[in-house]
Amino acid sequence: MAAGDPPDNDTIAAAFAEVSDLLELTGDNPHRVRSYASVARTIEGLPRPASAMLADGTLLEVKGVGEGTAARVRELVETGRLALLDELRAKVPPGVVELLAVQGLGPKRVREIWQTLGVSSPAELEYACLENRLRDLKGFGDKTQENVLKGLGFLRRARGKRLLSQARAAAERTLTRLQRCEAALRLAVVGPVRRMVTVVDGVDLLATAHDAAALLEAFVTMPFVAQVRARTATSASVVLEDGTPVSLAVVDEPAWFAALFVATGSEAHVAAVTAAASARGYRLSPDGLVEGRHLVVLEEEEDVYRAAGAPFVPPELRDDAAPAPAPDDLLVAADVRGVLHAHTRWSDGAYSVREMADRARELGFSWFAVCDHSAAASYAHGLDAARVREQWAEVDALNASGETIPVLKGIETDILPDGSLDLPEDVLAGFDVVVGSVHSALRQAPAVMTERLVRAVSSRFIHVLGHPTGRLLLGREGSAFDVERVLDACAAHGTAIELNANPHRLDLDERWLRAAADRGIPIAIDPDAHDLRGLEDVVYGVGTARRARLRRGEVLTALDVDAFRAWCARRRGLPPPAPWPVRPAPGEEEA
DNA sequence: GCCGTTTTCGGCCCGACTGTTTTCAGTCG
Numbered sequence: 001m002a003a004g005d006p007p008d009n010d011t012i013a014a015a016f017a018e019v020s021d022l023l024e025l026t027g028d029n030p031h032r033v034r035s036y037a038s039v040a041r042t043i044e045g046l047p048r049p050a051s052a053m054l055a056d057g058t059l060l061e062v063k064g065v066g067e068g069t070a071a072r073v074r075e076l077v078e079t080g081r082l083a084l085l086d087e088l089r090a091k092v093p094p095g096v097v098e099l100l101a102v103q104g105l106g107p108k109r110v111r112e113i114w115q116t117l118g119v120s121s122p123a124e125l126e127y128a129c130l131e132n133r134l135r136d137l138k139g140f141g142d143k144t145q146e147n148v149l150k151g152l153g154f155l156r157r158a159r160g161k162r163l164l165s166q167a168r169a170a171a172e173r174t175l176t177r178l179q180r181c182e183a184a185l186r187l188a189v190v191g192p193v194r195r196m197v198t199v200v201d202g203v204d205l206l207a208t209a210h211d212a213a214a215l216l217e218a219f220v221t222m223p224f225v226a227q228v229r230a231r232t233a234t235s236a237s238v239v240l241e242d243g244t245p246v247s248l249a250v251v252d253e254p255a256w257f258a259a260l261f262v263a264t265g266s267e268a269h270v271a272a273v274t275a276a277a278s279a280r281g282y283r284l285s286p287d288g289l290v291e292g293r294h295l296v297v298l299e300e301e302e303d304v305y306r307a308a309g310a311p312f313v314p315p316e317l318r319d320d321a322a323p324a325p326a327p328d329d330l331l332v333a334a335d336v337r338g339v340l341h342a343h344t345r346w347s348d349g350a351y352s353v354r355e356m357a358d359r360a361r362e363l364g365f366s367w368f369a370v371c372d373h374s375a376a377a378s379y380a381h382g383l384d385a386a387r388v389r390e391q392w393a394e395v396d397a398l399n400a401s402g403e404t405i406p407v408l409k410g411i412e413t414d415i416l417p418d419g420s421l422d423l424p425e426d427v428l429a430g431f432d433v434v435v436g437s438v439h440s441a442l443r444q445a446p447a448v449m450t451e452r453l454v455r456a457v458s459s460r461f462i463h464v465l466g467h468p469t470g471r472l473l474l475g476r477e478g479s480a481f482d483v484e485r486v487l488d489a490c491a492a493h494g495t496a497i498e499l500n501a502n503p504h505r506l507d508l509d510e511r512w513l514r515a516a517a518d519r520g521i522p523i524a525i526d527p528d529a530h531d532l533r534g535l536e537d538v539v540y541g542v543g544t545a546r547r548a549r550l551r552r553g554e555v556l557t558a559l560d561v562d563a564f565r566a567w568c569a570r571r572r573g574l575p576p577p578a579p580w581p582v583r584p585a586p587g588e589e590e591a
Numbered sequence: 592g593c594c595g596t597t598t599t600c601g602g603c604c605c606g607a608c609t610g611t612t613t614t615c616a617g618t619c620g
Contacts, residue, residue, distance in 0.1 A: 029592085030603095031592070031593085031602080031603055032592050032593095033592090034592085034603080034604095035592035035593060035603090036592070038592095038593090039592080039593085063593090063594090064592090064593065064594090065593085066592065066593050066594080067592095067593095068592055068593080069592075069593085103618095103619095104609090104617090104618070104619090105617095105618085106617060106618050106619085107617095107618095108616080108617060108618085109617070109618085139610090139611065139612090139616070139617080140610090140611085141610060141611060141612095142610095143609080143610055143611085144609090144610065144611080147609090147610095376606090377620075378604070378605050378606065379604050379605060379606080379619090379620060380604085380620085381604080417607095439620055440606085440607065440608085440619090440620065441607075441608075441620095442619090442620080443608085443609095470620095
């Protein structure tokens, strides 16, 4: 870390999370372990840089941050290192930490495997399984060994992959750095990240420069570069210290828009558009668009499509080879009006209802539906009927004050293993909006899970089926069930489907979203936020929605507060409620 | 490590599921 360039919140959070993992593997106090893990999440969700909050003393006011954490943040800010982390890393081989990511392996089993078998990497563990050495360990058996092998397979497929959010963070950090470089002219993110692909291999950047060599030198010498993989006169690729591969290509200024198009991909799309351009007498390459013997100067990326006689295709739709035109009302970020599905301190969120609603307003949303967990999610302090009523009183008071955007009473109620909902019907009827989600028994047999979900979405008390498959990208496969049957049941009963915008979920999957929308099922793009920063995840939902060609009119959370409440009432067979009272915004006089 | 005190030490998220056991440990949500 360079002097005067304090580590950002993600970097600090990653250090705390790693300390937590390592303490767990060394058999430290479980509460201390959890404390480090929870403070890592807290720092990740802080609205301001932790270094700045440390400087002005506000860091210590954050719940979960004590003197110990403040001291370690200070150490990181001042020295760029954490002695505790260095000590722990010396004790535990890095491959052992990777084993924690195997489904079914926790710290106890990983420790047993590491210390008894001497296994210290996923590859070694796979070999040990194939030699039937795992099943002979105390507390292990055939079934466990089989599941570990399956988990290792999943891990191998996920290795080296990055969530879109991780890649975008790496891209942003790199761009911020390069924009300070005087040699840089234009800079852009290209490749799958620009297309908003949910899981990517790395980050591709494109630039033009006064001095390509100087820009590339600045790129490979960034303080957070861990390794330089390749370097030519016009390109370089590096691996950042968080493991993200980043490549930078520098092109000549007249080639910019052609190169932007080509580097964005997908390969099939570029090939199709290039072929269409060829048929009209143009040659399209990363060096530019050539007609006959001269380079055509392009004013914008759209010119590439004009040369091909094709309609412009937004990057999110370029996975398709054919340049099919986007619908005029393809969803854009500004279309999303409301925040549905966000947690607060009432359950496992980190901020109050008021704080979350205020942040939603700052981000440009016009209504906020609080959706904490229900009681079955006891690990998350889920709400029972009595606490629900207490929360309603708080929401009523907040709305009566008129000090923030309209706050709707919602809940994320558990869908229990038999498909029933986790709160009595008279309580469910009191919410403005009910999201129902599966959080337990995710491994039911497909037929059982299908019936469970069909029963749940058929209830007149549910409005939205939350994160329908329960998948965690790069972490866990979704539950197996008959998606078509569940979608048919949603369509039959007028129940909406969630597009959970958390970048770890992006669930329902983009492939099924189109099928849902084609059935007339409204799609709710929900951040599932647990802190202030999580509210910004809507952007990933919008990207995925665009990839599924969702139109504004197909998105439930694109409705204004009155239309949304009317939809919720109609779902229950009730007349629309009276319009939300209009108040002048704070500080504004009535006209 | 953090928190909240009955202020300096004890408690911290808990129930279900799985696979292993033969009464329960480990993992997960």
